[in-house]
Structure formats: C-alpha cells, structure tokens
Amino acid sequence: MRAMVANRANGFTLIEILVALFIFAIVGLMGTQLISRVSNQQVILSERGARLIELQRAMSILKRDFMQIQRRSIRDGYGDQQPAIQLEDDDLIEFTRAGWRNPLGQIRSELQRVAYHLDKEKHELQRYYWPVLDRSQDSEPLVQVLLSDVRKLEFNVVDQAGNVHSFWPQVSTGGQANGSALVAVIMKMETPPFGSMERIWEVPGG
Numbered sequence: 001m002r003a004m005v006a007n008r009a010n011g012f013t014l015i016e017i018l019v020a021l022f023i024f025a026i027v028g029l030m031g032t033q034l035i036s037r038v039s040n041q042q043v044i045l046s047e048r049g050a051r052l053i054e055l056q057r058a059m060s061i062l063k064r065d066f067m068q069i070q071r072r073s074i075r076d077g078y079g080d081q082q083p084a085i086q087l088e089d090d091d092l093i094e095f096t097r098a099g100w101r102n103p104l105g106q107i108r109s110e111l112q113r114v115a116y117h118l119d120k121e122k123h124e125l126q127r128y129y130w131p132v133l134d135r136s137q138d139s140e141p142l143v144q145v146l147l148s149d150v151r152k153l154e155f156n157v158v159d160q161a162g163n164v165h166s167f168w169p170q171v172s173t174g175g176q177a178n179g180s181a182l183v184a185v186i187m188k189m190e191t192p193p194f195g196s197m198e199r200i201w202e203v204p205g206g
Contacts, residue, residue, distance in 0.1 A: 048193065055194065058125060058146040065097050065114055065127075066185050066201035072096045074113055077137040085157065085182060085203075087168040091118040093155040093185070096133065109133055115141070118153035125150045125189070152190035157182050157203075181205075 071084045074096065085095040094115035102110060108131075115128040125148075128141035157168050159180040168182070182203045190196045 051193065054147060055191070059199070061127065061146060062116070062187065062199070063201060064099070065095075065116075067204065068097045068099045069185075069203050070096045070098045070111055071181075071205065072111055072133070075134040077135045077139055083169050085168060087155055087157055087166065089167075091120075091153045091155065092116070094128075116146075116153075116155070118150060122148075123150050124148055125153060147191065150189060150191045152188070152196075154188040156186040156188075158184040158186065 069085065073084050074082050076082050082094075085093070087093045092115065094113070096111055096113055098111055100110050100112035102108065111133055113130045113133055117126050117128065118124070119126055125146045127144040127146050129144070130139060130141050132139055154166075156164050156166055158164055159170075160183055161180065164186070170180070184203055185201050187199045187201075188196065189198075
C-alpha cells in the first residue's frame with residue numbers, strides 16, 4: 001500500500017502532462033513566429049540593400065553624364081543639325097557629354113551623345129548612347145537599363161535668367177532658337193521604396 005502511494009506521488013497526472021504539452025506548444029509557436037519574422041526582415045533588408053545599390057549606381061552615372069555636358073551640336077541621320085542639349089519632353093533629354101573613355105585607343109571622339117528616357121510600359125529608366133556623334137541613317141543607339149520600377153521621371157532645364165523650362169531649346173517667334181545658355185538640369189524621379197527625389201546638376205560653362 002505504501003509503495004503504491006509513493007509511486008503516485010513521484011509521477012505526473014494526465015492534467016499536468018497536458019498543461020506541460022500546451023506550454024511547450026505555445027513556446028514552440030512563439031519561437032516559430034519569431035524565426036519567421038527575423039527571416040522576413042532579413043529578406044526585406046536584403047532587397048532594400050540591393051535596391052539602394054541599384055539606385056546609387058544609376059545616380060552615379062547620371063551625375064557623371066550631366067556634369068560633363070559639352071556644347072557640341074550634332075547632325076542626325078538626315079543631316080539636320082541638332083542642339084547640344086535637347087529636351088523634347090519631360091521624360092526625355094538628349095545631350096553631348098565629354099569623358100567617353102577610350103582604353104583601346106580606337107579612332108573615335110571622346111565626346112558621346114547620350115539620352116535618358118522613361119519606358120512607361122516597363123517602368124525603366126533607360127540610358128541611350130550612340131557610337132558616333134554625327135549619325136548616318138543606320139545609326140542606332142545602344143540601350144542601357146539604369147533603374148527598374150521607376151514610376152515618374154521629369155527633366156527640366158534652367159537658363160541664365162533663372163527660368164525653368166520643360167522644353168529646350170526655346171524658339172522665338174521668328175523661328176530661331178534663343179541665345180540663352182543653360183546653367184542647370186533638374187531631375188525629379190519617383191521610385192519605390194524611396195519615394196520622390198530631386199537632383200540638380202550644374203551645366204559646365206553655363
């Protein structure tokens with residue numbers, strides 16, 4: 001009789017076992033949720049880091065191009081002269097830049113014609129560049145995707161008088177381009193997750 005009482009005193013009742021299992025289940029669930037949250041945060045941080053690197057790279061290329069603008073006009077594929085800086089629409093700008101590196105020593109100019117454009121279907125900021133300045137009819141630009149998931153892109157230019165223009169060059173009533181020089185280019189862009197941003201680059205020799 002005493003042995004039976006001792007065995008019951010040293011064991012666990014069914015209720016105690018169920019309570020212990022319930023506690024272990026709660027702790028396990030909390031641990032799983034914590035691990036899941038940490039894992040999700042790591043994925044978000046990794047994606048955000050990759051996105052930031054992509055944005056910084058695009059901004060670096062933009063800055064390099066705009067800060068090396070040259071006042072060298074070109075001829076298009078039909079032989080018509082085009083201005084050194086051409087802003088046809090709020091999301092399309094074309095200009096001549098210096099500093100086109102030539103490590104292979106090719107027979108070509110170190111000036112380069114480039115353009116920036118927003119592909120509204122793909123939401124891509126695209127950079128166009130031509131292998132020659134004065135083009136022939138078969139001259140086609142090469143396309144470089146600088147930044148994905150761009151929701152809005154707007155370029156404006158500032159002249160010497162401080163006026164902001166969404167088209168350039170400005171044409172007078174007589175059909176001639178005015179002689180005012182540009183001093184800056186303004187870019188406004190909207191891209192997630194960073195939202196809206198604005199950059200201003202001074203045009204050399206303005």
